[in-house]
Amino acid sequence: MAPSTSHASVLLIATILALLLAATPITCWRPWPHLKPNSSDLLYDSSKKFEGSSEFVHLRYHMGPVLTGNITVHTIWYGRWEKSQKKIIREFINSISTVNARPPSVSGWWRTVQLYTDQTGANISHTVQLGQEKNDRFYSHGKSLTRLSIQSVIKSAVTAKSKPLPTNPKNGLYLLLTSDDVYVQDFCGQVCGFHYFTFPSIVGYTLPYAWVGNSEKLCPGVCAYPFSVPKYIPGLKALKSPNGDVGVDGMISVIAHEIAELATNPLVNAWYAGQDPSFPVEIADLCEGIYGTGGGGSYTGQMLLDHDGATYNMNGIRRKFLVQWVWNHFVSYCTGPNALDQ
Ligand SMILES: *[C@@H]1O[C@H](CO)[C@@H](O)[C@H](O)[C@H]1NC(C)=O
């Protein structure tokens, strides 16, 4: 039986939607994608210089804009957030541009990002500051978000009747943070966070944004590694997190990853590697799971131990954080402020 016209048009719309979604390059992150269950990688020889170095990585500039003006991060707190959790995240973002933290510092980590330039030779901005915030306490779009409904959450925040977030397509970054009881499409299986830009047809503006989720209840062994570890690896122990909150301490590195990529590739047409622009490999993707000297494969590299037994690799204002390294295109490997050989 031939489908009726209404079925056919529904089918057609579904097909177009599927094509649109499939063609949407979403740039994603997992802390350690390289490790297979029972991998012999666990026995990685840490004396080898690794840190992602590879002659096969061709990170190129594709002529699009990068964020060279003072970067302002507007945060949307979706769901239930404790004051203490917000504080850790705000202090991390404020640490990016501070000059007062003891080395190895978060601002030292940002220095690798600042090496990237646009067509005119202007560097990524030194300044990353907190902008306005919006609370979406009552889950305006439910407890299960898709990539498209995330844009609707951002639209609600910038068009709210009371205290809307300012729209700043040039230097604004929109950071949507979901609480530990919110599921987002592909969360845990493939991604812990991603970044892209909003569509004018949905939001009214083209705004670079990122989503990062609190994985504490859903999959901490995947997205808050190494402060939680997957159960399928026998003998692997979780490390103590620096701020006493496994979910949020795990989010910090994902937030850092996304901010670094948003700064260097905000419209997904600037700095990335790979032949296929719908699957760009960006400056933080190249260094997933690498936190110190010798890192690579499944080895995190050399990190630091705090007096209370917590593991970290850089200092911020008042707090310590564990943050993955980013790709340095001058030396063609991942670099970070706690490198032992600099
Ligand atoms: C991994 O090792 C454990 C115990 O050593 C075993 O029970 C499990 O089946 C192994 N998993 C795979 C995928 O080989």
Ligand SMILES: *[C@@H]1O[C@H](CO)[C@@H](O)[C@H](O)[C@H]1NC(C)=O
């Ligand atoms: C700006 O970029 C150039 C070229 O990449 C680099 O040599 C320089 O050190 C960068 N400046 C800062 C302040 O990072």
Ligand SMILES: *[C@@H]1O[C@H](CO)[C@@H](O)[C@H](O)[C@H]1NC(C)=O
């Ligand atoms: C950018 O930030 C710096 C502080 O890092 C400040 O001195 C400067 O006035 C800011 N520029 C603009 C245009 O807001």
